[in-house]
Amino acid sequence: MTSETAENILLSVRGLSLEVVRSGHRVVKDVSFDIAAGEIFGIVGESGSGKTLATRALISLLPQAIGVAGGAATYKGRDVLAMKGRELRALRGAEIGVVFQEPMTSLNPSMTIGRQLEEGLVLHTKLSPDERRVRIIDMLKRVGIRDPEGALTSYPHEFSGGMRQRIMLASVMLLKPALLIADEPTTALDAVIQRDVMELMVELTRAEGTAVLLISHDLPMVARYTNRIVVMEKGAVVEQGRTEDLLEAPQHPYTKKLLSSLPFRSETRRVDTARVPMVSARNIVVDYAGRKSLLKRGSPKRALHGVSVDIHEGEVVGLVGGSGSGKTTLGRTIAGLVKESGGDIRFQGRSRDEDWRDYRLNCQMVFQDPYSSLDPRMTIQALVEEALRLVLDLDGDARRKRALETLEEVGLGGDYANRYPHELSGGQRQRVAIARAIARRPRFLIADEPVSALDVTVRAQVLELFSNLQKRYGFSCLFISHDLGVVEQVADRVVVMQDGRIIEEGDRDTIFDNPKEAYTRRLLSAIPALDQNEKGGVTLKWRLEN
Template structure:
């Protein structure tokens, strides 16, 4: 008998006066000790399915038909109180976002101890020692200190380990992990996934992982369920499904994931051989109560018409570097030269006109657009800072940009909420291009997008670069994407340059241990591309 048996599960949400079915007859089984991944893009129904299993569907949702059997018992027949007794003890959840899943006003030790108190799992005097033991088990150093700290005093990876400690505290049979590493750096992601694997193998628990990352699914799951628009599109052993997909949708997902395809990256550009961006001995300091140096003596060059990537973990100095490049902060030392002009000492009107030459596309397409502005107004707004065109000319320019980023002209009068994530990112790109810049800085510009939409945006960026000889500064933690689209790369760690050079040289013959660790942490190591990278460097 399988541990978990989902039979013909259909779930509906009530919206605009009617019930709308969002998952349709979803069926699968999970054996004891097995790891299974639910994969698919946004709206595929994977999170709804996981919520239904846990009995945590939103108030406007209901199960239309089907059964969820746990150890042969139909969870649909359980009362609310009986389901609550199961959660944490028999099945548990590792949620996606450690920042919003922990109480900011409660000490870490008390938050972990709460699960023992709720389930009366041990005498009160034993709770603190059990908490310390759990913190040590999930790999947190100085567990006694961590127990007395608040969430904001821990890094993202440390907070995720706390959530794992809560999930495994009562040794559940089933662990459901909902995008447990999507917000983490690649090396931290690997450590967290290794930890989950170790806990599962040592305890015999089963793992149901919800993820959009096919590389993670490839590495960590025995079996995979591919979902599309609420239906099971394809299912089977992970390596078989991902290496020989049968359905067109699965084939498209695999083809669009740079970590799963052994496709040679596009021919690398050298541009016209002329340097357009030169950063030399850049120093960035932050003053205040806890002053610190974010970047120290950083130097790199970028040729016109090429893409230069800046990679590194959180705190490496990536964001500080591009903020200085865009003129948002003033460095403490060094020089930034754009096409022969030193931009660090520009002020007032000179700086304002300089900013036309370099534009930024930020990470979050949902947060970077004013929700009260129409799409036309959002794209037009930069032109209003340089009022040399009349209203008709500005409108014509906006419509031209919509065409360039492959959006229909009908979105001109729509608000951002009516657009998908990929469409919003196209709007952000159009806004960046409206002033005809020479350089576009892309700050994690595809990290929040599904793999298919990501591939579309990357193809768009490449076409625009070819059409307008644009120079890109590409900041990303996704090294498989970096290898695919970049010509050169700088690797940062704690504000220092680790190494810099042509992408293929860095990826195939990294000189430094840190770079090798970053490359080795790319998910998808069981597929051909990752093997080729590791084989070339080891």
């Protein structure tokens, strides 16, 4: 903190410690940092590092089981940890606003957007109903809602994830707080929408002079927008400083570990494209039935418009695009989970339908959320064995042996076999999902956003595991992701989708270094090009920017 900013400190945290009330176990230990007025300040770390708990303590939103064990936090010279009742309610929203990670759980599904945006203005201002309406409509326009007046009578479920986050941001900025706490505000969004939301947040906060406390495990995003950052591990601050300095020359081993876990471009592999493709989809059309009303059904919606793609033997094809581009629909159609309205899917040169059983044994899928795709009543070993039930040449003992061998391959040997999904972390559950998929030794794998919900270090571990397994067994893979940094690391070839159509495809290096389509350039401009240096740090260069 410089002498200039020291005179302008908005929030000062000193020695903040939190503990589990019953056991006395410290979950946040001696955390200290300062935020100046108008500054964008970042806190980074993996899940469980304590970054969210530390910031929730500032506005008394801790779980009942967690209590403050020591330290102080002053906002504009006032002790926020001692605030209660009316003083605390006046602080929340009006002085300190919060944008949470998942807007769908923050917005009330039974209330219209207009009523929810008006709540804060009713509580914290003396504006008339007409004045409140004018301010709300103006703010909705500023955050990019196309029909702000119509949005007032709409409900949260009628908007996409990106639009809901814009509405959440609007509700907070309506009160013009001096400090905005943004807790993983873009985690569930694709790269383009993520950048749009962040640019909007920065624009709004700068216009109002609002300071931002940005909490995230997305290091490149934090690096792009913050002035200074704090790195937390296991409840403690391990390093802090100017963002640029810390990324270029990290001092603590944990910071170096985080930076080394970012996705970097892998070596190019040669794939024989002259042979018959392992899987070939030709002119695939998918129509979803229209919404059904009381008297009739609406017109069908076309999700895929004659899409064609080939995946060759041993090849990893990255399928990228924004939310709603049709990439997951294409993956599920190729897997047979969605029925195509037109087109043809061939496996090793033959129609997929000629030997459907053989195709389904050789085509496996890894889903985005392993927790919802794993039966919570079954042990990990049973879940992997279940995938082998239809392999006729394996008896019960052989299935058990294969299941245990596969769990060892994905790093879940020992007593993990007898555990249940809820006893595993997110990364471990994704390893189970991968084990289920490869247990049959399939020829073709579809991975749908397999690492999007994971921390940076866990993501790196899962991607390394995936690459090692792909080299060992040589399966072809359609890798679906909105994270182009991940695709750059794993893919041999890249296919770009927009609005249900393929707009560009080519080898990985050509697409990333010389994209032709404006949409592809926009996708790539939202992620950095990373270069590791000899100090254990990274240099971030934003693509396609002069």
